[in-house]
Amino acid sequence: MRKLRIRFGLALPAWVWLLVFFVVPIGVVVWYSFGYKPSIFSTNANDKLSFDRYVEALSPTFFATFQNTLWVGIAGTALCLIIGAPVAYWIAVKCAPSRRGMFLALVMVPFWTNFLVRTIGWQIILAPEGWLSHALQFLGVIPGPLGILNTRGAVLLGVVYNYLPLMILPLFVAFDRVSGPLREASKDLGAGSWQTFFRVTIPLAQPGIIAGVLLVYIPLMGDYITATVLGGAKGNMVGQIVASQFQTAQNWALGSAMAVLLILTIALSIGVMAAIGWLVTIPIRRSYRLTLEDAR
Amino acid sequence: MAHGGAHGQPPVRVLANATSARKIGAELTRRGFLATALAASGAVLFTACAPQKASAASQANGGPLEDKLSIYTWSDYDDPDLLSAFTKKKGPKIVVDAFNSNEELVAKLVAARGTSGYDIVVPTGPFILPMAENGLLERLNLDLIPNFQTMNPHFIHRTFDPKNEYSICKAWGTTGFAYDKTVIKRELTGWADFIDAAQNEASGKTSLLDDPAPMCGIYFWSHGIDWNTTDEKHLADCEAFMTKEIAPHVISFDSAPGGQIIPQATAALVQVYNGDARTGIAASKNPERWQWVLGAPATEIWMDNWSIAKGAPHPEAAHAFINFIIAPDVQVKQMDYIGYDTGVEGNQQRAEEAGLENLDMVFFTEEQIATMHEGKFTKAQERIVAIWNATKAAAGA
Numbered sequence: 252m253r254k255l256r257i258r259f260g261l262a263l264p265a266w267v268w269l270l271v272f273f274v275v276p277i278g279v280v281v282w283y284s285f286g287y288k289p290s291i292f293s294t295n296a297n298d299k300l301s302f303d304r305y306v307e308a309l310s311p312t313f314f315a316t317f318q319n320t321l322w323v324g325i326a327g328t329a330l331c332l333i334i335g336a337p338v339a340y341w342i343a344v345k346c347a348p349s350r351r352g353m354f355l356a357l358v359m360v361p362f363w364t365n366f367l368v369r370t371i372g373w374q375i376i377l378a379p380e381g382w383l384s385h386a387l388q389f390l391g392v393i394p395g396p397l398g399i400l401n402t403r404g405a406v407l408l409g410v411v412y413n414y415l416p417l418m419i420l421p422l423f424v425a426f427d428r429v430s431g432p433l434r435e436a437s438k439d440l441g442a443g444s445w446q447t448f449f450r451v452t453i454p455l456a457q458p459g460i461i462a463g464v465l466l467v468y469i470p471l472m473g474d475y476i477t478a479t480v481l482g483g484a485k486g487n488m489v490g491q492i493v494a495s496q497f498q499t500a501q502n503w504a505l506g507s508a509m510a511v512l513l514i515l516t517i518a519l520s521i522g523v524m525a526a527i528g529w530l531v532t533i534p535i536r537r538s539y540r541l542t543l544e545d546a547r
Numbered sequence: 548m549a550h551g552g553a554h555g556q557p558p559v560r561v562l563a564n565a566t567s568a569r570k571i572g573a574e575l576t577r578r579g580f581l582a583t584a585l586a587a588s589g590a591v592l593f594t595a596c597a598p599q600k601a602s603a604a605s606q607a608n609g610g611p612l613e614d615k616l617s618i619y620t621w622s623d624y625d626d627p628d629l630l631s632a633f634t635k636k637k638g639p640k641i642v643v644d645a646f647n648s649n650e651e652l653v654a655k656l657v658a659a660r661g662t663s664g665y666d667i668v669v670p671t672g673p674f675i676l677p678m679a680e681n682g683l684l685e686r687l688n689l690d691l692i693p694n695f696q697t698m699n700p701h702f703i704h705r706t707f708d709p710k711n712e713y714s715i716c717k718a719w720g721t722t723g724f725a726y727d728k729t730v731i732k733r734e735l736t737g738w739a740d741f742i743d744a745a746q747n748e749a750s751g752k753t754s755l756l757d758d759p760a761p762m763c764g765i766y767f768w769s770h771g772i773d774w775n776t777t778d779e780k781h782l783a784d785c786e787a788f789m790t791k792e793i794a795p796h797v798i799s800f801d802s803a804p805g806g807q808i809i810p811q812a813t814a815a816l817v818q819v820y821n822g823d824a825r826t827g828i829a830a831s832k833n834p835e836r837w838q839w840v841l842g843a844p845a846t847e848i849w850m851d852n853w854s855i856a857k858g859a860p861h862p863e864a865a866h867a868f869i870n871f872i873i874a875p876d877v878q879v880k881q882m883d884y885i886g887y888d889t890g891v892e893g894n895q896q897r898a899e900e901a902g903l904e905n906l907d908m909v910f911f912t913e914e915q916i917a918t919m920h921e922g923k924f925t926k927a928q929e930r931i932v933a934i935w936n937a938t939k940a941a942a943g944a
Contacts, residue, residue: 291928292657292681312790312940319943378811400813401798483799484942492940499650500932
């Protein structure tokens with residue numbers, strides 16, 4: 252009993268934190284989402300409850316923004332994984348251990364600058380009259396001024412740039428944990444380097460890969476700074492319309508309904524991704540389970 | 548509560564303050580304690596922001612200035628040299644924060660209920676009366692602002708605040724557009740041309756103001772409809788037109804395109820306020836490629852105002868600042884920086900004598916002003932904001 256009490260005592264700060272800053276605010280948002288906006292100078296009221304705000308939020312005009320957001324979220328996370336995995340693997344496995352700290356520090360360098368400032372930097376680089384556009388035109392790569400700013404492509408570039416470190420760091424930890432002796436053992440047992448990578452390193456690094464994907468995907472779906480700065484009218488995301496409901500329209504009920512829908516979209520898409528991942532890896536898991544048992 | 552009775556009666560004033568303080572305190576506790584927050588229905592939570600008449604005259608009475616001053620205004624709307632000159636001369640250190648629309652300003656003040664910490668706010672004319680009625684603004688003490696006498700009579704005693712109880716003109720301007728002559732090679736003269744160019748040469752290169760009323764104004768002004776209409780048929784037509792005919796051609800929504808869009812030529816057709824257009828064109832590497840057009844046959848006239856937020860922590864400094872910033876001797880510097888007339892008597896003459904450039908984008912003739920219409924705060928306000936939201940969503944589809 253006392254042990255249990257001590258254990259609970261240790262977890263208490265975390266529980267209180269979660270309750271106060273997570274569970275309750277989300278509860279308030281859900282509660283507001285069933286209300287309505289009574290007048291211009293009040294933000295919401297809950298004396299009549301309904302699902303009307305959800306109907307509004309799912310109308311064709313806003314639904315397109317949800318689709319757009321999902322596209323940016325999935326494509327951005329996939330790109331971060333494709334770019335981040337080799338980098339993390341190289342730092343963890345291939346580069347000299349004495350230099351690892353330096354390379355990790357270099358991955359972190361962008362975080363020293365404010366998120367917004369970094370993103371506005373891209374706005375200047377990508378502008379049709381910016382230096383990149385002039386350079387590419389001079390080299391004959393593109394015929395006219397660069398037209399990427401204020402498109403979904405620019406948002407994708409921005410989110411990959413902004414969230415890449417969040418992918419590299421957990422992947423590095425994961426690859427680092429698959430220690431050298433394990434890989435050597437795999438080689439001793441006759442596996443080539445590709446086989447070792449796919450049958451030993453990747454399966455053991457799986458928790459890190461999942462952590463990286465979640466760390467990038469979830470904040471990316473709610474991001475509105477990158478889309479505001481780089482997306483213009485074409486690259487808008489749900490975060491922006493939620494912000495404008497709270498800040499400009501002052502319609503907390505509709506903004507809350509949109510926020511709840513965004514949470515549901517994220518949860519549902521993660522569920523779908525997990526299911527796909529589980530289905531896809533069935534044959535692989537079968538084959539290496541056999542291999543490991545054979546090795547034993 | 549009748550505010551007349553409270554005039555000059557300190558006990559009443561103290562009582563009112565104590566009441567609001569208690570209310571604010573109660574709100575904070577409510578927000579802090581989750582159980583209560585969950586239990587408290589939205590109705591209870593938000594009755595606190597129901598209309599409260601200002602119960603007393605402005606708290607400033609000519610006492611010593613506080614050491615700080617916080618200003619919540621439109622972006623890049625004061626010459627920074629003048630802000631530091633005020634600090635140097637009078638003492639208070641100034642902190643400036645920016646909003647994008649009146650709605651955003653109101654949202655912040657409503658949510659803070661007198662605890663926003665802002666002293667000076669800069670709402671546009673039609674918002675003054677409803678904000679004052681909803682207890683968001685403090686009354687001005689004009690005795691502390693002797694330079695009020697130097698204002699151009701055109702820009703005082705306006706319909707939205709006939710006695711200047713809550714506001715003094717900060718700047719006024721209008722809405723038009725700028726176009727890139729290297730992309731649009733014909734002459735554009737009004738909103739009908741704007742729409743035509745947006746659908747043709749400037750498709751995918753058109754920027755609109757990120758401000759609900761003037762954005763919807765494009766439809767009303769070009770179709771000869773009063774832009775203050777509350778007729779649902781007109782509003783529905785406006786929504787259909789903006790989301791279907793305009794949104795597909797829009798590349799960005801920006802209330803300050805003079806900052807990036809015009810200098811970087813990110814768009815070729817840009818809806819813009821006159822002063823911001825002037826700034827943007829001057830900052831362009833090749834100003835010759837840009838042409839400014841005043842909205843026609845009709846457009847808006849807006850007036851932004853110096854006001855003091857309810858519960859302002861530094862009211863003496865706020866009054867001293869307003870008096871400082873409307874003094875005739877600082878107007879040329881301020882106008883050259885922001886590109887708008889500040890409404891002080893003799894401004895045009897002063898600007899001409901100082902040789903400021905592009906004054907046709909700062910001052911307008913009587914005939915031009917006759918085509919400009921003031922926006923009103925109507926019951927269609929929320930509808931206009933909804934159209935603006937739908938247009939932005941449609942542009943991204």
